[in-house]
Amino acid sequence: SDAPNAAEMVNNYDWMKNFSFLDFIRDVGKHITVNYMMAKDSVKKRLSGESQQGMSFTEFSYQLCQGYDFLHLYKEKNCRLQLGGSDQWGNITTGTELIRRTAGGEAYALTCPLITKADGGKFGKTESGNVWLDPRYTSPYKFYQFWLNVSDADAEKYIKIFTELTREEVAALVEEQAQNPGARPLQKRLAKEITTMVHSAADYEAAVEASQILFSNHAGETLRKIDEATLLAVMEGVPQFEVPRSAISEGVKLADLLTETAAVFPSKGEMRKMVQGGGVSINKEKISDPYAPVSADMLLNDKYILVQRGKKNYFLLHVAD
Structure with a gap:
């Protein structure tokens, strides 16, 4: 885009590829103490016994790498703000600290809570059982089924995050769910809204139709119409x-x-x-x-x-x- 505030995509490999390990620990590592790094919640949790795996040197030093990325972008692109999920707070603030100590400048961190599932697991691409926006990786049918099968607690949370329904509409659905949880109005509306938004209304209708194949005695015509990916998803x-x-x-x-x-x-x-x-x-x-x-x-x-x-x-x- 030629807009004055157009986004710019950069690759940190471009400024890290010629940075030797010795140069890095000399020029960057000396500015951040081990005490500072150990005080990060993410580090303390890994070392306090909450995880049986411990913490590798790579994981421990990652905050320095991400912090240096912020410093480089501050110097080269006048970048003053880094955004991320709340699990990135420690890494981002290491960057603000590097900027303060090496350049005497001010930079800022802005994080938002991670979207989690009812079991506490992260809602992310590295987690199993999650969905992609790309139909090559998650078909519209599987996408629809994912939202249709979330727990009641997750449905109430996700419908507020992922849809554009008004507060009044959400409140009415929550009340309807409380009165008749077996009908699952929250899940059905969530699945409809987000499948239509991400894929299309036609894909949503096809997913609903496909989901009835195993339960309807009159699904022969539907079977003839659906594509191979959807057929295999239904028959998983x-x-x-x-x-x-x-x-x-x-x-x-x-x-x-x-x-x-x-x-x-x-x-x-x-x-x-x-x-x-x-x-x-x-x-x-x-x-x-x-x-x-x-x-x-x-x-x-x-x-x-x-x-x-x-x-x-x-x-x-x-x-x-």
């Missing part, structure tokens, strides 16, 4: 069988495919009984003939077949070339 945890493409060819019967090629049923007799009782579906459509021919028309995304045995048992056949 469902037992899968890999079958050769030759198994989806003229002359092969469903009973052969689902007993001999993929052990969905232990025997053709058991499959036949369940089919007669209306308990077997292919791609959410009930079948009436266990010996019906298998065809390529059954394939979802040209490579998958969803088999339902009874009310709750699903199997996904993956056709490999």
Whole structure:
């Protein structure tokens, strides 16, 4: 941007790559005492026994590296303020102290509380089970499911942070949740608002539709429409069988495919009984003939077949070339 206040992206490797270790401890390390570094809460917690791992020299000295980054940006870019999460307070203030001691200048730190989950874990990219804004890493369906499945306490907190709902709207949802927690109005509205904001209204509608696949008896059309990534996300945890493409060819019967090629049923007799009782579906459509021919028309995304045995048992056949 050519705006007068345009942001500038810099890489600290540019000013650290030629900085030798000896030069660093001579020119930077001498200005900060070990006592000062040990007084940081982040260091004290690691050394007080709260962590069984202890603290490596790399972690201990990291605050000097980050502090020097602030000093460099202060000198070269007139940077006076560093922002970050509250866990970065110690590292940022080491920078303000370096600036005061070496340049006699003033600089400032501004931190905000970390977003945490109900179990106290950080909400960050290094934590497991979190979501990305990029659909390549978290599909809209998984993104929607993440927010839909947060705890009541997290839902009440996140809806205030991540959505643009008014205070009155949030208060009404909190009251509704208290009256009928089983309906989970907070989670549903949170999932809707943030999935629509980050992805799109169409992606949100598709995610809602996809989430009903395993619970609806009329989801055959939806299965045909969803993309492969969403299909696999919905079927995560469902037992899968890999079958050769030759198994989806003229002359092969469903009973052969689902007993001999993929052990969905232990025997053709058991499959036949369940089919007669209306308990077997292919791609959410009930079948009436266990010996019906298998065809390529059954394939979802040209490579998958969803088999339902009874009310709750699903199997996904993956056709490999």
